[in-house]
Amino acid sequence: MSETLGFKTYAPAYLSPQASGKNLLIGANFASAASGYDENAAILNHAIPLSQQLSYFKEYQGKLAKVAGSQKAASIIKDALYVLSAGSSDFVQNYYVNPWINKVYTPDQYGSFLVGSFTSFVKDLYKLGGRRLGVTSLPPLGCLPAARTLFGFHENGCVSRINSDAQAFNKKINSAVANLQKQLPGLKIAVFDIYKPLYDLVQSPSKFGFVEANRGCCGTGTVETTSLLCNQKSPGTCSNATQYVFWDSVHPSQAANQVLADSLIIQGISLIT
Structure with a gap:
């Protein structure tokens, strides 16, 4: 998405050595693979929970103020575009495979729990000065190779x-976003729908220049994820990732992400302008 927006450099990962000095002026990436709205699921997946990511954001604000000055830092925080993408791992890598959860909650109940976590996160971000937020919907989870x-x-x-x-969850997210806009003055928030564009990619890959949409490029492409058993040297990894809709069993490939990003920018143009 950064490339699609025209940025020449990526916001550095906050915990990397690059996230220091003037580099902080272009933002920071607090994301953690396999994290999600469910704090316990993030911990089980050895990911950084959203609450900790928010703590790092507070820490970032202090560092930014030292580099840019308090007034400029506050302006950067207010005008920045925040992108939140979560939920898939909560379902695919937690709910569906964890009997301690799926025997207690229905998918609808678990979805409501996740949306509650999302709502709390947005309110906390708002208190810290965030005013422009794009949140991705769930993709067609049933089309992921892992599923x-x-x-x-x-x-x-x-x-x-x-x-x-996934569709039921997306309705809940859209409803929550509408309520948040009413509750929080000055908040600009939009749901970036990735369900339909990714579903279209899976159903008609050749239309978009892809060859394989049923399995990922990495390893066997059926079970591996970036957080488990998946890297460039995994046995069986393809040599032509641009032809694959999925990089691993859960995540789209870089080529597919470009298609999705183009769609998301059109949807969220009101946040950007």
Whole structure:
């Protein structure tokens, strides 16, 4: 998305050595692979929970003020574009495979729990000065290679019931966003729909220049994720990732992400201008 917006450099990962000095003026990346709205799931996946990411953001604000001055730092924080992408790992790497959760909560109940966490996060970010936020919807979870491997596929090569869960969650997120806009003066927030564009990629890959949409490039492409068993040297990893819709069993490839980013920018133009 940064490239699509025209940025020549990426915001550095906050915990990296690059996130210091004047580099802080271009922002920071607080994301953690396999994190999500469920704090416990993030811990189980050895990821940095959202609450800790928010703590790092507070820390970042202090460092930014030292570099730019308090007034300039406050302006940067207010005018910055924040992007929140979470939820997939909560379901695919936690809810569906964790009997301690899926025996207690229905998918709808778990989705409501996650949306509650999302709402709290947005309010906390707002208190810290954030005013422009784009949040991604859930993708068609039932079309992810991991879901196909675990549950088999049905309608149009996807797990229909899991796609239904994702659609139900997305309705909840949209409703929560509408309520937040009413509650928080000056907040500009939009849901970036990645469900439809990714579903279209999976159903008609050749239309977008892709060859493989059923499995990922990394390893076998059926179970590996970037947080588990997946890297460039994993046995079986493809040599032509640009032809794959998915990099691993959960995450889209860089080429697919570019297609998604183009769609997201169009959807969220009101946040950017």
